[in-house]
Amino acid sequence: xxxxxxxxxxxxxxxxxxxxxxxxxxxxxxxxxxxxxxxxxxxxxxxxxxxxxxxxxxxxxxxxxxxxxxxxxxxxxxxxxxxxxxxxxxxxxxxxxxxxxxxxxxxxxxxxxxxxxxxxxxxxxxxxxxxxxxxxxxxxxxxxxxxxxxxxxxxxxxxxxxxxxxxxxxxxxxxxxxxxxxxxxxxxxxxxxxxxxxxxxxxxxxxxxxxxxxxxxxxxxxxxxxxxxxxxxxxxxxxxxxxxxxxxxxxxxxxxxxxxxxxxxxxxxxxxxxxxxxxxxxxxxxxxxxxxxxxxxxxxxxxxxxxxxxxxxxxxxxxxxxxxxxxxxxxxxxxxxx
Amino acid sequence: xxxxxxxxxxxxxxxxxxxxxxxxxxxxxxxxxxxxxxxxxxxxxxxxxxxxxxxxxxxxxxxxxxxxxxxxxxxxxxxxxxxxxxxxxxxxxxxxxxxxxxxxxxxxxxxxxxxxxxxxxxxxxxxxxxxxxxxxxxxxxxxxxxxxxxxxxxxxxxxxxxxxxxxxxxxxxxxxxxxxxxxxxxxxxxxxxxxxxxxxxxxxxxxxxxxxxxxxxxxxxxxxxxxxxxxxxxxxxxxxxxxxxxxxxxxxxxxxxxxxxxxxxxxxxxxxxxxxxxxxxxxxxxxxxx
Numbered sequence: 001x002x003x004x005x006x007x008x009x010x011x012x013x014x015x016x017x018x019x020x021x022x023x024x025x026x027x028x029x030x031x032x033x034x035x036x037x038x039x040x041x042x043x044x045x046x047x048x049x050x051x052x053x054x055x056x057x058x059x060x061x062x063x064x065x066x067x068x069x070x071x072x073x074x075x076x077x078x079x080x081x082x083x084x085x086x087x088x089x090x091x092x093x094x095x096x097x098x099x100x101x102x103x104x105x106x107x108x109x110x111x112x113x114x115x116x117x118x119x120x121x122x123x124x125x126x127x128x129x130x131x132x133x134x135x136x137x138x139x140x141x142x143x144x145x146x147x148x149x150x151x152x153x154x155x156x157x158x159x160x161x162x163x164x165x166x167x168x169x170x171x172x173x174x175x176x177x178x179x180x181x182x183x184x185x186x187x188x189x190x191x192x193x194x195x196x197x198x199x200x201x202x203x204x205x206x207x208x209x210x211x212x213x214x215x216x217x218x219x220x221x222x223x224x225x226x227x228x229x230x231x232x233x234x235x236x237x238x239x240x241x242x243x244x245x246x247x248x249x250x251x252x253x254x255x256x257x258x259x260x261x262x263x264x265x266x267x268x269x270x271x272x273x274x275x276x277x278x279x280x281x282x283x284x285x286x287x288x289x290x291x292x293x294x295x296x297x298x299x300x301x302x303x304x305x306x307x308x309x310x311x312x313x314x315x316x317x318x319x320x321x322x323x324x325x326x327x328x329x330x331x332x333x334x335x336x337x338x
Numbered sequence: 339x340x341x342x343x344x345x346x347x348x349x350x351x352x353x354x355x356x357x358x359x360x361x362x363x364x365x366x367x368x369x370x371x372x373x374x375x376x377x378x379x380x381x382x383x384x385x386x387x388x389x390x391x392x393x394x395x396x397x398x399x400x401x402x403x404x405x406x407x408x409x410x411x412x413x414x415x416x417x418x419x420x421x422x423x424x425x426x427x428x429x430x431x432x433x434x435x436x437x438x439x440x441x442x443x444x445x446x447x448x449x450x451x452x453x454x455x456x457x458x459x460x461x462x463x464x465x466x467x468x469x470x471x472x473x474x475x476x477x478x479x480x481x482x483x484x485x486x487x488x489x490x491x492x493x494x495x496x497x498x499x500x501x502x503x504x505x506x507x508x509x510x511x512x513x514x515x516x517x518x519x520x521x522x523x524x525x526x527x528x529x530x531x532x533x534x535x536x537x538x539x540x541x542x543x544x545x546x547x548x549x550x551x552x553x554x555x556x557x558x559x560x561x562x563x564x565x566x567x568x569x570x571x572x573x574x575x576x577x578x579x580x581x582x583x584x585x586x587x588x589x590x591x592x593x594x595x596x597x598x599x600x601x602x603x604x605x606x607x608x609x610x611x612x613x614x615x616x617x618x619x620x621x622x623x624x625x626x627x628x
Binding site: 034035037038040041042044045046047048049050051052053055056058059062063065066113114115117118120121122124125126134136137138139140141143144145146147148149150151152154155156201204205208232233234235237255258259261262263264265268269289292293296297308309312315316319320323324327 | 356357359360363364366367368369370371373374375377378380381384385388431432433435436438439440442443444449450452453455456457458459460462463464465466467468470471473474475494497498501525526527528530531551554555556557558561562565582585586589590597600601604607608611612615616619
């Protein structure tokens with residue numbers, strides 16, 4: 001069948017502009033035109049590639065410019081104080097930074113072991129016919145927009161946690177000295193734990209799909225050798241697959257962390273937007289992204305707006321560093337696997 | 339020596355302990371998978387349960403209502419379609435061209451590895467920061483929120499997705515095709531546009547679909563750019579309503595009618611996004627097989 005791809009390549013040249021045998025006006029002219037077209041296309045594509053760098057530069061510059069008034073007014077205190085008062089125009093970013101770190105930490109504590117176990121299941125245990133559907137289903141979780149997690153979290157997950165989970169957590173941990181303050185207070189439903197749990201669901205597919213990819217790339221001969229000396233499936237995974245892919249797994253985890261740190265809408269719905277640092281993870285709090293989403297359009301005054309943009313700058317710097325490390329690690333494992 | 343002197347007996351308790359550990363971890367792996375899939379079922383189930391009831395023709399024919407009244411989602415749906423289309427129209431050509439440079443002209447150049455690295459970071463950078471960026475460069479200088487700013491913010495999210503897939507798909511095109519083109523004296527630009535693009539067409543289309551899926555649910559970058567609009571407006575110099583922002587506003591409101599519309603909107607978005615990503619996936623797998 002003469003599909004487009006099967007046609008001899010010379011067809012394309014002959015049907016292309018200029019090179020028509022009947023009217024070859026001047027070979028040099030045609031060649032010059034082709035050369036010019038090629039040069040132009042080369043520069044256009046190069047320009048587009050450079051635009052990607054320009055966008056990143058623009059993001060950084062605009063955030064720095066926007067946050068200058070706040071950074072000038074508060075200096076380094078901006079990241080070490082926690083008062084957030086639009087009336088007196090005193091702004092400190094400590095509470096949102098704290099909330100961002102704690103919610104992401106909760107998310108990673110849950111998503112890392114679960115994500116790795118799902119990847120273990122998919123690569124070592126799952127029957128061949130089931131791999132694709134399960135893999136796609138997990139990836140669909142990553143495709144669900146953030147705002148859907150938010151509305152589901154607020155109307156379904158929050159009431160469930162409030163009625164059926166948090167009261168028990170409070171009771172169970174009450175006798176223990178440190179844990180009791182970690183799980184203290186009335187069960188609001190909303191709060192940092194809830195946000196962390198939803199983030200865990202959201203980053204799980206990232207960790208799973210990257211770990212699955214690197215697990216699959218382990219040379220079969222290594223695993224076969226381990227099975228050959230009598231290792232169990234788990235021992236092969238734990239002592240051969242994991243050490244071999246460690247760098248890639250850490251890269252995947254960092255990628256998930258980058259996602260969790262910057263996640264906005266889902267967190268905004270369930271965190272409670274309270275500018276305070278509480279020892280209890282059941283208490284409402286706020287994150288950098290949730291603060292910006294909630295307050296930016298209502299911010300009155302340059303200093304308020306500027307403080308919110310400064311929050312954005314901090315978020316961008318943190319996620320940039322985390323994601324850059326993730327990419328460097330993943331590039332390392334790619335070179336190793338080839 | 340020691341092996342020879344000892345009879346080959348198995349340490350039964352160690353053996354059993356290892357087997358038990360293996361069984362337990364296998365069980366945990368299955369449990370983790372069910373746990374992961376369970377959320378998908380729970381979320382989709384709840385969306386259908388709460389959203390389908392509100393799916394009536396009026397959703398697609400009536401404007402967003404004032405509190406306490408019945409209405410539909412026509413203006414945000416149209417607004418979302420306009421913003422998404424504009425973002426794709428602006429972002430896709432840039433993305434394809436940049437991806438072309440990375441895969442064809444500049445495959446081994448230093449600048450390409452920098453662009454690749456930065457692009458991979460932009461791919462998952464927090465979208466709310468993109469919103470702040472566009473606010474700073476467009477909304478603040480112009481003095482008002484606008485549909486154009488929203489479209490640009492979404493386009494900034496489209497670009498890295500398209501760059502990545504275009505580069506990947508062009509890299510999959512066999513070099514023999516490029517060499518054949520070069521051997522008959524075809525300039526590179528023609529080789530790329532007439533041959534490489536055709537061979538990678540399905541893959542590039544997949545990237546565009548994934549980008550659309552990605553931006554159709556994006557809320558954060560629209561909050562400070564296109565904002566929202568209670569009324570019918572397709573004026574891109576003014577505020578434009580969009581489905582995600584309306585869901586955000588309505589879901590957090592105390593009015594039952596608004597909350598119900600929010601769930602219906604959430605169902606519409608989710609179905610759109612999931613359909614797009616499934617189409618993209620099947621397209622990608624057929625592209626790879628041929």
